[in-house]
Amino acid sequence: MKRRKFLSQAIKTASVAVGSQLLPPALGASALSQGPAPKTSASSSPRPQLAPTFDDPTLSLGSILRWPEANRRILQAVSDKGVRAALFVCGMRVVDADGAKLLSAWDQAGHLICNHSYSHKFYGAQTSYEDFAADFLKNEKVIAPYHNRTALFRYPFLKEGDTADKRDRFRALLKERGYRVGHVTIDASDWYVNQRFVDRLGKQAKAAVAPYGDYLIAHLLDRAAFYRQLSLDVVGHDIRHTLLMHYNPLNAFLLSEVMSAFEAAGWQWIDASLAFEDPIFGRQSQIVPAGESLVWALAKETGRFEDRLRYPGEDDIYEKPKMDALGL
Numbered sequence: 001m002k003r004r005k006f007l008s009q010a011i012k013t014a015s016v017a018v019g020s021q022l023l024p025p026a027l028g029a030s031a032l033s034q035g036p037a038p039k040t041s042a043s044s045s046p047r048p049q050l051a052p053t054f055d056d057p058t059l060s061l062g063s064i065l066r067w068p069e070a071n072r073r074i075l076q077a078v079s080d081k082g083v084r085a086a087l088f089v090c091g092m093r094v095v096d097a098d099g100a101k102l103l104s105a106w107d108q109a110g111h112l113i114c115n116h117s118y119s120h121k122f123y124g125a126q127t128s129y130e131d132f133a134a135d136f137l138k139n140e141k142v143i144a145p146y147h148n149r150t151a152l153f154r155y156p157f158l159k160e161g162d163t164a165d166k167r168d169r170f171r172a173l174l175k176e177r178g179y180r181v182g183h184v185t186i187d188a189s190d191w192y193v194n195q196r197f198v199d200r201l202g203k204q205a206k207a208a209v210a211p212y213g214d215y216l217i218a219h220l221l222d223r224a225a226f227y228r229q230l231s232l233d234v235v236g237h238d239i240r241h242t243l244l245m246h247y248n249p250l251n252a253f254l255l256s257e258v259m260s261a262f263e264a265a266g267w268q269w270i271d272a273s274l275a276f277e278d279p280i281f282g283r284q285s286q287i288v289p290a291g292e293s294l295v296w297a298l299a300k301e302t303g304r305f306e307d308r309l310r311y312p313g314e315d316d317i318y319e320k321p322k323m324d325a326l327g328l
Contacts, residue, residue, distance in 0.1 A: 047268040050241035051275035052085040058093040070252035077255035086272035088116035091142035107146040114152040152182035160290035167290040183294035184244040192316040194250035240278040
């Protein structure tokens with residue numbers, strides 16, 4: 001499929017209920033068309049809402065783009081939509097004076113500064129509770145100076161523990177420290193699309209960004225449609241969503257287009273602080289291994305959506321064959 005046709009189809013398919021638009025199943029997710037109908041209608045439902053959230057601000061973006069320009073571009077794109085995002089900070093990526101400048105720019109713009117651990121450890125068999133807890137606490141010192149620091153924690157890789165004991169011990173620590181989980185509801189693999197883009201530029205310095213932008217937008221709209229439909233079927237009504245994106249060159253170049261594409265597909269951008277007020281973010285699934293998108297975890301817990309769920313929820317293994325086929 002040609003990339004422009006691919007993008008056009010994705011935007012059309014992912015359009016949600018707004019005015020005369022229809023709410024279709026997610027692009028490529030044929031199982032959704034066989035599931036229960038949404039508990040909303042085009043005539044009665046407001047536009048679905050989502051908030052921008054960003055993981056892993058970093059000073060090291062390679063030779064493609066320096067962090068001050070990336071910072072300027074991302075902040076401007078969010079500001080142009082009149083919303084405030086949540087930034088989930090991994091301390092090891094912003095440890096020097098320039099890191100303070102990067103975070104200060106977000107803080108001064110009113111965005112939430114949140115904890116994403118210090119070393120981005122995978123909370124699985126390779127990481128003990130003690131090591132994971134210490135790494136989380138270490139990162140508190142990194143975000144402490146900022147006015148808009150917020151007691152939200154996002155698990156690296158969205159992995160919340162490979163055993164019930166590790167899951168529950170860390171949840172107890174979060175509660176003790178006054179934290180809530182900064183859950184993702186719309187998970188995606190923008191990091192992998194960026195990786196492919198950066199790899200291409202390493203081999204072909206003048207490679208065009210547009211084909212990767214087309215794929216990124218199509219991918220994000222597809223995942224948003226999938227997780228929205230899944231959330232409707234799990235909880236019976238629309239929730240305020242949080243979209244996972246990463247602080248990287250591709251998003252710096254294309255965030256404005258990404259956000260406009262979501263609006264064209266019927267979504268409404270909202271402040272991250274408002275999204276996290278939705279009662280859905282207070283729910284805790286009891287699955288093991290724990291983690292993934294909050295919507296995925298709640299769906300998994302019911303046992304009713306096995307035909308739709310894959311593990312991990314999102315990863316490069318799903319996007320590689322598609323990008324290979326498109327020559328990206």
